[in-house]
Amino acid sequence: MRYRYVGPAELRDQVVAVDAVAAIDTPASLDARLARRDRGDLVEPLTFVVALDGMLRLAPRRSEHVALAGGTDVLAAGEMTFASAETGWCVAEVTNQSTGYCPDPDSWPAVAGALDHVGVRHPGNFTDKVVFRRCPTCIERNIVRDDDFTCALCNSALPARWNFMTD
Structure with missing residues (x-):
């Protein structure tokens, strides 16, 4: 599934260009990206x-997902924490936390595929799954907590299924 940016228009409108260095397609490119960090466990997640x-x-x-994507649709978005492993890096934690794209937890296969392509071990699923819903009444983005499908702004019922538009 493709996820379209659904966050604030002013953030999308500030996107200038995609940082080509951000692309991770080999273990060496991941190592280069993380080289400025301590080789021990990385405490702060990356977007x-x-x-x-x-x-x-x-x-x-602190980077915006939409800027990292160059303003385009994505297959997945969130935050990821890496840790040092015997043979390079592994993913210690990964979440679909992106209020700009509001991806469904079903986006995991795209994340796994990208990590498998680079040869990075991962936990096999999101370590923290965020459930996003758009309120049909006030149109606001919501994060569902504790299975409470109630809009945080207008108290309307939120749908049980993911309901952001895709192309």
Whole structure:
């Protein structure tokens, strides 16, 4: 499934160009991206997207997903924490936390495919799954917590199924 950007228009409108260095297509490119960090466990997660070509892109946590994606649709988005492993790097934690794209937890296969392509071990699924829903009444984005499908802004019922539009 493709995820279209659904966050604030002013963030999307600030996107200028995609950082080609952010693309991770080999273990060496991942190592180069993480080289500036301590080789021990990395405490701060990185922002990630899986582009439409299946390529993993990484940026510092405070980066906007839409900027990392160059303003385009993505196959997945969230945050990822890496740890040192005997043979390079592994993913310690990964989540679909992106309020700009609001990806469904069903986006995991795109993340796994991108990591498998680079040869990075991963936990096999999101370590923290975020459930996003758009309120049909006030149209706001919501994060569902504790299985409470109630809009945080207007108290309307949220749908049980993911309901953001895709192309």
